[in-house]
Amino acid sequence: MSDQKKGVSRRRVLKTGAAGLLATGAAPMIFTRGAWAQEFRNNPTGSEVVLGFNVPQTGAYADEGADELRAYMLAVKHLNGEGDGGMLSTMQPSSLGGNGILGKKVTFVTGDTQTKSDAARDSARRMIERDGALIITGGSSSGVAVAVQALCQEMGIIFMAGLTHSNDTTGKDKKRYGFRHFFNAYMSGAALAPVLEAEYGSDRQAYHLTADYNWGWTQEESLINSTEAIGWQTTKAVRTPLGAGDFSQYITPVLNSGADVLILNHYGKDMVNSLTQAIQFGLRDRQANGKNIEIVVPLFSRLMAQGAGENIKGILGSTNWNWSLQDEGSQNFVKSFGAEYGFPPSQAAHTCYVQTLLYADACERAGTFYPPEVIRALEGHIFDGMGNGPTEYRAEDHQCFKDVLVVRGNQNPSSQFDLLEVVQEVPRAQVEYDASIFGGELGPYEVS
Amino acid sequence: MLALPKKELITFLIFAVVVLTMPIWLTPFGASYPGLLQKFAIYGLLAVGFNILFGLTGYLSFGHAAFLGVGSYAAVWSFKLLSMNAIPAIVFAVILSGLFALVIGYLSLKRSGIYFSILTLAFAQMSYNLAYSVLTPITNGETGLQLTLQDPRVLDLAFSERGAGLPLVELFGVDMAGYGGFYLSAILLIIGFFVAQKITLSPFGLMLKGIKSNQNRMKYTGFNIRPYTLAAFVISGMYAGLAGGLLAVTDPLAGAERMQWTASGELVLMTILGGVGTMFGPVLGAWIMKYLENIFSAFNENVLHNLFSFLPEGVQEVAVRFVALFVGEGWHLTLGLMFVLVVVFLPGGLMEGYRRFVNRFFNGKKPKPRVPDKQTQPAE
Numbered sequence: 001m002s003d004q005k006k007g008v009s010r011r012r013v014l015k016t017g018a019a020g021l022l023a024t025g026a027a028p029m030i031f032t033r034g035a036w037a038q039e040f041r042n043n044p045t046g047s048e049v050v051l052g053f054n055v056p057q058t059g060a061y062a063d064e065g066a067d068e069l070r071a072y073m074l075a076v077k078h079l080n081g082e083g084d085g086g087m088l089s090t091m092q093p094s095s096l097g098g099n100g101i102l103g104k105k106v107t108f109v110t111g112d113t114q115t116k117s118d119a120a121r122d123s124a125r126r127m128i129e130r131d132g133a134l135i136i137t138g139g140s141s142s143g144v145a146v147a148v149q150a151l152c153q154e155m156g157i158i159f160m161a162g163l164t165h166s167n168d169t170t171g172k173d174k175k176r177y178g179f180r181h182f183f184n185a186y187m188s189g190a191a192l193a194p195v196l197e198a199e200y201g202s203d204r205q206a207y208h209l210t211a212d213y214n215w216g217w218t219q220e221e222s223l224i225n226s227t228e229a230i231g232w233q234t235t236k237a238v239r240t241p242l243g244a245g246d247f248s249q250y251i252t253p254v255l256n257s258g259a260d261v262l263i264l265n266h267y268g269k270d271m272v273n274s275l276t277q278a279i280q281f282g283l284r285d286r287q288a289n290g291k292n293i294e295i296v297v298p299l300f301s302r303l304m305a306q307g308a309g310e311n312i313k314g315i316l317g318s319t320n321w322n323w324s325l326q327d328e329g330s331q332n333f334v335k336s337f338g339a340e341y342g343f344p345p346s347q348a349a350h351t352c353y354v355q356t357l358l359y360a361d362a363c364e365r366a367g368t369f370y371p372p373e374v375i376r377a378l379e380g381h382i383f384d385g386m387g388n389g390p391t392e393y394r395a396e397d398h399q400c401f402k403d404v405l406v407v408r409g410n411q412n413p414s415s416q417f418d419l420l421e422v423v424q425e426v427p428r429a430q431v432e433y434d435a436s437i438f439g440g441e442l443g444p445y446e447v448s
Numbered sequence: 449m450l451a452l453p454k455k456e457l458i459t460f461l462i463f464a465v466v467v468l469t470m471p472i473w474l475t476p477f478g479a480s481y482p483g484l485l486q487k488f489a490i491y492g493l494l495a496v497g498f499n500i501l502f503g504l505t506g507y508l509s510f511g512h513a514a515f516l517g518v519g520s521y522a523a524v525w526s527f528k529l530l531s532m533n534a535i536p537a538i539v540f541a542v543i544l545s546g547l548f549a550l551v552i553g554y555l556s557l558k559r560s561g562i563y564f565s566i567l568t569l570a571f572a573q574m575s576y577n578l579a580y581s582v583l584t585p586i587t588n589g590e591t592g593l594q595l596t597l598q599d600p601r602v603l604d605l606a607f608s609e610r611g612a613g614l615p616l617v618e619l620f621g622v623d624m625a626g627y628g629g630f631y632l633s634a635i636l637l638i639i640g641f642f643v644a645q646k647i648t649l650s651p652f653g654l655m656l657k658g659i660k661s662n663q664n665r666m667k668y669t670g671f672n673i674r675p676y677t678l679a680a681f682v683i684s685g686m687y688a689g690l691a692g693g694l695l696a697v698t699d700p701l702a703g704a705e706r707m708q709w710t711a712s713g714e715l716v717l718m719t720i721l722g723g724v725g726t727m728f729g730p731v732l733g734a735w736i737m738k739y740l741e742n743i744f745s746a747f748n749e750n751v752l753h754n755l756f757s758f759l760p761e762g763v764q765e766v767a768v769r770f771v772a773l774f775v776g777e778g779w780h781l782t783l784g785l786m787f788v789l790v791v792v793f794l795p796g797g798l799m800e801g802y803r804r805f806v807n808r809f810f811n812g813k814k815p816k817p818r819v820p821d822k823q824t825q826p827a828e
Binding site: 057058062108109110111112116117118119121122123125126127128129130131142143146147150151153154168173212213214215239241242441443444447 | 594595701703
């Protein structure tokens with residue numbers, strides 16, 4: 001992020017700006033670029049490296065935030081060689097030895113995003129400017145992820161996104177310094193469509209209720225595209241205000257619309273409320289066009305399923321990861337998370353844990369903390385053993401490509417956590433798309 | 449025109465010194481980094497402007513955050529369309545929020561007291577919902593308005609090539625993201641403080657005080673109070689717009705939640721915490737609030753364990769458990785407790801506490817008991 005036309009080194013201006021402004025009324029303008037190639041913001045010079053965990057601790061997504069923080073603390077332990085090592089032993093390839101990152105002990109600072117862009121940027125700036133955080137990671141909302149990612153690009157700090165599902169994060173708002181392991185709305189649509197076709201047939205009328213903001217729209221768009229591709233028709237797509245609480249006025253029209261599938265593009269409390277009310281209205285006991293009315297929740301999470309209780313039984317959706325997966329990486333992670341906290345991790349916890357390990361591994365492989373080199377190490381990196389099978393960090397948009405889980409609300413849960421059963425692991429090839437379809441530009445590697 | 453009475457001049461000079469030396473005296477509090485320093489200066493400015501309406505005129509606006517948001521959006525659009533220079537952005541922010549305040553003020557000021565407050569709250573909430581979803585092409589909705597690589601930036605690109613990355617906000621070559629942005633905000637805060645002092649001392653200010661103490665009496669003496677209250681409302685809105693513009697200058701992003709009613713409520717809280725109607729009180733309130741929000745919320749259990757490491761093992765655990773209630777995600781609790789204590793024991797805010805302290809220890813006089821004057825209740 002540089003002011004090309006003046007040729008001022010940003011770092012130099014920052015350092016001398018205050019003094020220069022006071023002393024001479026203008027900052028020096030003659031420094032050339034490139035002279036600081038290996039000096040970068042928050043270069044860890046001591047024996048410790050600081051990671052910045054920016055998660056919602058208050059507000060609507062505080063549950064997810066708390067779980068993310070637990071995962072981060074576990075990751076820090078494992079990186080420092082404490083505990084049972086979790087996924088460190090299953091990660092392939094791995095350069096991590098349990099002795100910190102590049103021999104430096106990992107420590108961390110935390111901040112509260114409040115699920116607000118401003119608050120999230122404030123706390124990210126505190127961690128970067130005051131606490132010397134080398135990276136920022138976390139978050140449970142796409143709006144926040146996009147805002148913090150832009151800040152990190154400006155500051156030359158790598159951002160490892162937490163839970164963010166909107167296409168924009170690695171689409172039109174993608175950034176060179178931002179990386180997302182979580183899947184996105186497009187993938188949800190692409191993974192769900194064939195399963196929906198197999199379960200419900202190809203002659204269906206879909207009715208969408210969509211949370212009226214950026215994430216909801218991208219998911220609605222992706223779902224409409226992929227369901228229409230299998231022959232479904234879209235009766236109507238209705239936007240509902242975020243945090244509406246009472247969805248009855250939106251659900252009654254569904255009954256008279258002639259639609260036979262209701263797609264809920266809601267997340268968190270909204271999804272819990274809209275789904276519960278749809279079931280209470282007896283939607284699933286009714287018929288339309290001679291077929292049973294079905295409900296689909298494209299983005300599922302176990303924390304939401306816990307909130308919706310009985311109502312999620314038999315409902316189809318997609319998820320990034322579920323703790324019931326049987327591969328060794330997932331099992332190790334669930335075991336060490338359970339030993340530490342007494343319950344299984346959520347998908348938010350999983351993605352944050354994996355992101356931390358991936359960053360640490362990239363530093364080891366690059367042999368330096370210098371961000372442009374670490375970014376190059378992450379771009380196009382192919383790895384396995386982290387719970388999702390073979391995964392690739394695509395270089396063009398910094399989106400991870402991996403199998404996506406289509407899940408169904410468990411009919412006979414064996415425990416209070418056993419809420420989702422995996423219907424199908426949709427292979428990567430089926431959810432892949434061309435990086436250019438969403439537009440956007442990554443920007444430069446060097447931001448001096 | 450620029451002269452101040454001696455007492456006011458001393459206040460002004462002390463204020464200016466305090467603001468400009470913030471990077472030094474905030475260091476021991478762990479708050480001396482550009483991000484927070486900028487917020488201190490900007491929210492101070494917002495509180496000074498709000499006090500002209502609430503403290504001086506007695507009209508409690510519950511929707512001031514709307515002007516903050518308008519200012520931010522105007523500034524970011526100026527960056528996108530015209531130039532990355534801070535000056536046009538600030539000018540547009542002030543003008544646009546002034547116009548916006550004129551419209552909302554014209555409608556809201558048809559009522560006073562609680563009805564006025566509710567009207568402003570309604571308008572602000574409308575603005576928030578519009579910005580959040582309906583006006584997405586202009587505001588980019590929930591994600592917030594940001595700079596992109598393809599922005600037209602007509603003025604900048606007329607003179608230079610498009611760079612590889614996003615450009616930075618600058619003012620004559622000084623980068624606005626770091627200390628440069630703080631000093632710009634600080635200087636504008638000092639100017640804003642001075643203007644507020646002049647307004648308070650002017651005949652116009654006296655009219656506003658008159659309106660606060662008894663509207664009906666003002667009307668019976670033959671004054672039409674509408675133009676005065678509207679002027680105060682617009683000036684106050686322009687202060688908020690300037691603050692919003694500066695938020696965008698120091699960090700070029702404008703999000704809808706800046707306009708939410710909680711943001712307006714925060715501003716009322718700041719003003720009451722510091723002391724309604726005093727010059728310095730609202731600024732102090734804003735600083736305390738931002739400090740709690742940014743520093744207290746960052747204390748996690750690790751930090752606490754380090755802090756209490758001198759205590760024996762068992763006691764340390766108890767101490768950490770207890771203090772953890774009030775820091776980290778519990779910072780709202782600290783703020784709430786503080787607010788309750790201030791309102792119950794120091795109805796005039798922290799500035800009243802300061803006055804009582806000075807009276808008791810330096811004047812040798814007993815503090816004057818504050819007589820709650822029924823007739824000076826705000827905005828009735």
